[in-house]
Amino acid sequence: MxxxxxxxxxxxxxxxxxxxxxxxxxxxxxxxxxxxxxxxxxxxxxxxxxxxxxxxxxxxxxxxxxxxxxxxxxxxxxxxxxxxxxxxxxxxxxxxxxxxxxxxxxxxxxxxxxxxxxxxxxxxxxxxxxxxxxxxxxxxxxxxxxxxxxxxxTAIGSSPVSVAFAAVQLAQQIFDKLSEQTALLIGAGETIELTARHLYQHGIGRIIIANRTYDKAHALATQFNGFAIALSELPNHLAEADIVVSSTASQLPILGKGRVESAIKKRKHKPMFMVDLAVPRDIEAEVEQLSDVYLYTVDDLQNTVNRNMDSRRRAAEQAEEIIDAQVEHFLIWLRSQGAQQTIRDYRSQAERARDESLQKAIAQLNNGTDAEQVLQRLAHTLTNKLIHTPCVQLRDASANERHDLIAASREIFKLK
Known part of the structure; x- marks a missing residue:
C-alpha cells in the first residue's frame, strides 16, 4: 500500500x-x-x-x-x-x-x-x-x-506579517484590555475586513464600521456583531472610538486635524490609537501633532511586517528540522505495523497452547489428582509447547548455516 x-x-x-x-x-x-x-x-x-x-x-x-x-x-x-x-x-x-x-x-x-x-x-x-x-x-x-x-x-507564528494583524497587535500593546475598547473602522474592503476579523478574534468590545455605501458597511458589520454607519455620520461617532483604522480609496483625507482635535476634547483627552492604512492617506499627517493621539501609517507597520517576515523565515528553517525528525518518527510507526499481524498470530498460538494445557489441568484436578502434581505438570507441558517450535526452527537454521536467524533469535528473546 x-x-x-x-x-x-x-x-x-x-x-x-x-x-x-x-x-x-x-x-x-x-x-x-x-x-x-x-x-x-x-x-x-x-x-x-x-x-x-x-x-x-x-x-x-x-x-x-x-x-x-x-x-x-x-x-x-x-x-x-x-x-x-x-x-x-x-x-x-x-x-x-x-x-x-x-x-x-x-x-x-x-x-x-x-x-x-x-x-x-x-x-x-x-x-x-x-x-x-x-x-x-x-x-x-x-x-x-x-x-x-x-x-x-519556534517563532513561526508569533509575529504579525500583515499590516492588519500588526495594527491589532499594536493596539493590544497600547490598551490593557481590548474587551473594554471601541474600534471604528473606516472602509469596507479586504484590509478592513481582515482588521475587523482580527479585532473580533481578540475580543474587541465594540466595532463600528463606516463606509460611503451604508449597505457594504452593514454587510461587514453583521459578520462581527458590529454597528454600521454612513461616512457622513463619522463626526457624530468619532469621539466614541478608542481605536481608529482607516483604509479607503479616497483621494482626499477623510479625517483632518480639527475633527480629531474636537473628538479628543469630547473624550476628555482619553488616548486614541489611529492607524492609516490608505495610500493616499485618509488621516491628515498633522493629526500626529495632537496630544493623546497615537498615529501610525502603513509605512510604519510595513517595516514591522518586513522584520517579522525575516523572523518567520528563520523560524521556518528550524521548523524544517523539526519536520524531518517527525517524519522519521511516523515512518518508524508505519514500519512497525508490518509486524502487527505476526505479533497477533504468535499471541494467538501461545493462547491456544495455554488454553489446551489449562483444560487438561482442570480435568486432572476434577479427577482428584494432587494439586501440586497438576501445577508441576501444567508448567512443564506449557513450557514445552511454547519452546518446541522455536527450538526446532533454530536447529534447522543451524543445520542450514542460517546464522542470521540464530542471531535474530538471540536478539528477539534477549538471550545474554
Missing part, C-alpha cells in the same frame, strides 16, 4: 482552475464516500480551501491515474485541463508535505495559522464520512502533533 498526496495550490494553478476543483463543505461527505468507492483507494481525505485542493489517500498503486479519472468524472472536466497543474507525493514525501502544509510552511503567508484549522476540518469530515483507516488516521494525528511542536518550539 502507498500513501499519496495529490493536489493543486495557489503556486501551481490559476484561480479559475482552483475554483473548478474545489469541494464546498456541504458536498464533502458524499464526495469522500464516492472517492472511497474507487477500487484502488482504501483510505481518503480531502483538504479544500480557497488556495488549495489536496487529496490524501492510501492506494494499491503508486500512480494517481485512478484519482485523475475519478476527479475528471466528478467535476465534469477533461484531465488535460487540470493535470498540468497537479503535484503529487508518495510515502515519506506525502508525510512531509502534510506536515509542511499544517505548519503553514506551504502557505501564501508563511506560518499562517488558519491552515491547521482547515486541516483539522478535513480530518473530521473524513472521519464522519468513514473514509479514514488506521494509517491515514494516525498520520493526521501525527500531523497535528508536528504542527503543535513547530508552533511551540
Amino acid at each position: 502507498t500513501l499519496l498526496a495529490v493536489g493543486i495550490n495557489y503556486t501551481t494553478a490559476p484561480v479559475a482552475i482552483r475554483e473548478r476543483l474545489a469541494f464546498p463543505a456541504e458536498i464533502l461527505d458524499n464526495t469522500l464516500k464516492n472517492l472511497w468507492k474507487v477500487n484502488e483507494i482504501s483510505e481518503a481525505a480531502i483538504l479544500s480551501t480557497c488556495n488549495r485542493t489536496e487529496f490524501y489517500y492510501q492506494s494499491d498503486n503508486e500512480d494517481h491515474a485512478a484519482l485523475i479519472d475519478w476527479l475528471a468524472d466528478t467535476k465534469h472536466i477533461r484531465p488535460a485541463e487540470f493535470t498540468p497543474y497537479l503535484y503529487s507525493f508518495k510515502d515519506s514525501q506525502s508525510i512531509r508535505h502534510m506536515f509542511r502544509v499544517a505548519c503553514g510552511l506551504d502557505s501564501m503567508i508563511l506560518g499562517e495559522p488558519q491552515i491547521l484549522g482547515q486541516m483539522k476540518t478535513a480530518y473530521h469530515a473524513a472521519y464522519q464520512a468513514g473514509t479514514l483507516g488506521r494509517n491515514l488516521s494516525k498520520l493526521f494525528q501525527h500531523t497535528f502533533s508536528a504542527a503543535k511542536k513547530v508552533r511551540t518550539d
Whole structure:
C-alpha cells in the first residue's frame, strides 16, 4: 500500500482552475464516500480551501491515474485541463508535505495559522464520512502533533506579517484590555475586513464600521456583531472610538486635524490609537501633532511586517528540522505495523497452547489428582509447547548455516 498526496495550490494553478476543483463543505461527505468507492483507494481525505485542493489517500498503486479519472468524472472536466497543474507525493514525501502544509510552511503567508484549522476540518469530515483507516488516521494525528511542536518550539507564528494583524497587535500593546475598547473602522474592503476579523478574534468590545455605501458597511458589520454607519455620520461617532483604522480609496483625507482635535476634547483627552492604512492617506499627517493621539501609517507597520517576515523565515528553517525528525518518527510507526499481524498470530498460538494445557489441568484436578502434581505438570507441558517450535526452527537454521536467524533469535528473546 502507498500513501499519496495529490493536489493543486495557489503556486501551481490559476484561480479559475482552483475554483473548478474545489469541494464546498456541504458536498464533502458524499464526495469522500464516492472517492472511497474507487477500487484502488482504501483510505481518503480531502483538504479544500480557497488556495488549495489536496487529496490524501492510501492506494494499491503508486500512480494517481485512478484519482485523475475519478476527479475528471466528478467535476465534469477533461484531465488535460487540470493535470498540468497537479503535484503529487508518495510515502515519506506525502508525510512531509502534510506536515509542511499544517505548519503553514506551504502557505501564501508563511506560518499562517488558519491552515491547521482547515486541516483539522478535513480530518473530521473524513472521519464522519468513514473514509479514514488506521494509517491515514494516525498520520493526521501525527500531523497535528508536528504542527503543535513547530508552533511551540519556534517563532513561526508569533509575529504579525500583515499590516492588519500588526495594527491589532499594536493596539493590544497600547490598551490593557481590548474587551473594554471601541474600534471604528473606516472602509469596507479586504484590509478592513481582515482588521475587523482580527479585532473580533481578540475580543474587541465594540466595532463600528463606516463606509460611503451604508449597505457594504452593514454587510461587514453583521459578520462581527458590529454597528454600521454612513461616512457622513463619522463626526457624530468619532469621539466614541478608542481605536481608529482607516483604509479607503479616497483621494482626499477623510479625517483632518480639527475633527480629531474636537473628538479628543469630547473624550476628555482619553488616548486614541489611529492607524492609516490608505495610500493616499485618509488621516491628515498633522493629526500626529495632537496630544493623546497615537498615529501610525502603513509605512510604519510595513517595516514591522518586513522584520517579522525575516523572523518567520528563520523560524521556518528550524521548523524544517523539526519536520524531518517527525517524519522519521511516523515512518518508524508505519514500519512497525508490518509486524502487527505476526505479533497477533504468535499471541494467538501461545493462547491456544495455554488454553489446551489449562483444560487438561482442570480435568486432572476434577479427577482428584494432587494439586501440586497438576501445577508441576501444567508448567512443564506449557513450557514445552511454547519452546518446541522455536527450538526446532533454530536447529534447522543451524543445520542450514542460517546464522542470521540464530542471531535474530538471540536478539528477539534477549538471550545474554
